[in-house]
Amino acid sequence: MQVFIDTIVGLWENSVFSGVEPLQFVMLGISFVLMYLAIVKGYEPLLLLPIAFGMMLTNIPGGGMFHPEFFAEKEVNFGQVLSEGGLLDILYLGLKLQIFPLLIFLGIGSMTDFGPLIANPFSFLLGAAAQAGIFITFLGASLLGFSMNEAASISIIGGADGPTAIWLTTRLAPEMLGPIAVAAYSYMALVPVIQPPVMRLLTTPKERAVKMRQLRPVSKKEKIIFPIVVTAIVGFIIPDALALVGMLMMGNLLKESGMVDRLVKTAQNELMNIVVIMLGVTVGGTATAANFLNLNTLLIIGLGLAAFVAGTAVGVLFGKLMYVLGGKKINPLIGSAGVSAVPMAARVSQKVGQETDPSNHLLMHAMGPNVAGVIGSAVAAGVMLSLFGN
Amino acid sequence: MQIFSIVLTGIAVVFIVLLFLIVLMILMGKLFNTNKKAKPIPVKKEPLKIMSAPEISVGKPSSANSSPSTGGRVPLNGTLKSPHSTEDLKPTAEIVAVIAAAVRAYSEASGKNAKIISLRKRETQKPEYRSRWGGAGVSESMRPFPR
Numbered sequence: 001m002q003v004f005i006d007t008i009v010g011l012w013e014n015s016v017f018s019g020v021e022p023l024q025f026v027m028l029g030i031s032f033v034l035m036y037l038a039i040v041k042g043y044e045p046l047l048l049l050p051i052a053f054g055m056m057l058t059n060i061p062g063g064g065m066f067h068p069e070f071f072a073e074k075e076v077n078f079g080q081v082l083s084e085g086g087l088l089d090i091l092y093l094g095l096k097l098q099i100f101p102l103l104i105f106l107g108i109g110s111m112t113d114f115g116p117l118i119a120n121p122f123s124f125l126l127g128a129a130a131q132a133g134i135f136i137t138f139l140g141a142s143l144l145g146f147s148m149n150e151a152a153s154i155s156i157i158g159g160a161d162g163p164t165a166i167w168l169t170t171r172l173a174p175e176m177l178g179p180i181a182v183a184a185y186s187y188m189a190l191v192p193v194i195q196p197p198v199m200r201l202l203t204t205p206k207e208r209a210v211k212m213r214q215l216r217p218v219s220k221k222e223k224i225i226f227p228i229v230v231t232a233i234v235g236f237i238i239p240d241a242l243a244l245v246g247m248l249m250m251g252n253l254l255k256e257s258g259m260v261d262r263l264v265k266t267a268q269n270e271l272m273n274i275v276v277i278m279l280g281v282t283v284g285g286t287a288t289a290a291n292f293l294n295l296n297t298l299l300i301i302g303l304g305l306a307a308f309v310a311g312t313a314v315g316v317l318f319g320k321l322m323y324v325l326g327g328k329k330i331n332p333l334i335g336s337a338g339v340s341a342v343p344m345a346a347r348v349s350q351k352v353g354q355e356t357d358p359s360n361h362l363l364m365h366a367m368g369p370n371v372a373g374v375i376g377s378a379v380a381a382g383v384m385l386s387l388f389g390n
Numbered sequence: 391m392q393i394f395s396i397v398l399t400g401i402a403v404v405f406i407v408l409l410f411l412i413v414l415m416i417l418m419g420k421l422f423n424t425n426k427k428a429k430p431i432p433v434k435k436e437p438l439k440i441m442s443a444p445e446i447s448v449g450k451p452s453s454a455n456s457s458p459s460t461g462g463r464v465p466l467n468g469t470l471k472s473p474h475s476t477e478d479l480k481p482t483a484e485i486v487a488v489i490a491a492a493v494r495a496y497s498e499a500s501g502k503n504a505k506i507i508s509l510r511k512r513e514t515q516k517p518e519y520r521s522r523w524g525g526a527g528v529s530e531s532m533r534p535f536p537r
């Protein structure tokens with residue numbers, strides 16, 4: 001009988017139940033909530049679902065899938081990772097070496113049409129204005145006690161660009177990757193909820209009813225030269241932003257050239273899907289109880305919301321400035337689309353405009369600032385990296 | 391103080407870079423924009439022939455020439471004259487069959503009896519209509535993708 005009892009006790013001590021921490025159960029609960037939001041509510045499911053599942057995998061003790069201690073030092077011991085690491089350790093190398101976010105940007109570029117931006121280059125100003133939300137949030141995060149690197153990583157949530165946020169956070173504050181990624185993707189899904197009240201508050205019905213002139217047609221030559229020029233200019237001025245902007249523009253050039261359909265189809269479909277799976281589960285794998293369940297996470301969630309609101313507000317206010325200076329021909333609502341949640345923010349501009357005048361179609365006009373915001377947030381990330389990366 | 395200087399520097403750099411891009415885009419537009427205003431196509435003004443609109447009924451095609459006054463069927467190889475167009479349309483059998491099939495499908499789905507009573511050719515392409523390229527751009531831009 002004693003042997004039987006000793007065997008049962010030995011099994012219990014070897015199982016994970018004896019070593020589990022209560023906070024890990026909390027993380028498992030959070031992962032279930034995120035799965036619910038992704039599957040039932042449809043909140044950015046393509047990324048939130050893998051993130052949630054990665055979070056679940058890493059918080060089941062004893063699985064050995066992710067070892068944060070392997071990546072605590074600046075120099076990674078690759079031999080240790082390959083010999084002793086789990087699946088998420090090896091996939092995390094794709095994040096650590098900045099491969100996954102850049103490949104996603106390649107895919108995004110291959111799916112983006114910069115025509116509305118080329119037709120109306122002043123949309124760049126609205127894209128730039130909305131990035132002021134990033135720097136305002138940086139100010140707030142610094143005043144709340146975060147370090148410069150951490151504040152920069154938190155503030156990039158306001159760029160509403162998941163790969164950019166992940167790319168910068170991996171470089172500047174990798175320990176905050178989990179909460180920042182979850183906050184960034186959650187708020188991107190909430191753009192239709194967050195933006196409209198801000199837009200209505202800052203504009204009058206007369207301004208919202210402005211109908212803009214049809215955009216000029218854009219030639220194929222312009223669409224081919226655009227990515228080359230942007231890459232060269234941004235690369236020369238801010239080399240730290242070259243990786244992001246370069247991959248975005250390379251994807252776009254592949255699409256616009258019309259000569260490499262196979263590569264474009266791969267970039268838009270297979271490559272994106274594979275990288276999204278690996279990126280999502282890896283980001284979720286970094287969300288351990290120690291990293292996620294602390295006061296900083298609550299502050300990150302609050303600051304992320306502030307970043308979105310500030311970016312929307314500054315974009316709309318700049319749109320109002322352009323409305324006044326442009327002879328009342330520019331609808332200020334398109335300024336909110338500078339928050340680069342493509343194409344959701346542009347759709348929100350269209351929807352709010354149609355609340356005032358159902359015959360007002362702002363979508364294509366809003367797409368200009370929307371895609372300009374992608375470039376603007378990548379430039380802002382490059383600026384942050386050049387200031388704090390070393 | 392350092393924080394404020396970082397904020398102002400960051401905003402300024404982003405604006406400067408994008409302003410630079412704006413200037414280049416404007417120059418590029420002037421150099422490479424090959425879309426010029428088309429000269430309006432001269433339309434020959436002819437007195438409009440007022441005639442009753444022909445009908446294409448959904449059913450068997452008639453091999454006989456139809457008379458508009460009867461409101462009957464139009465021969466497949468005949469021409470359709472519309473009082474609003476200066477150009478006759480000469481639909482092939484396949485085109486008529488496709489149109490007839492579509493009208494029939496609509497009739498069955500809606501429960502209403504529909505007839506095509508005229509075919510008109512659009513004389514000039516108005517500049518505010520979106521080109522196919524623009525339409526493709528709209529659909530690409532509307533396509534959701536993971537971020």
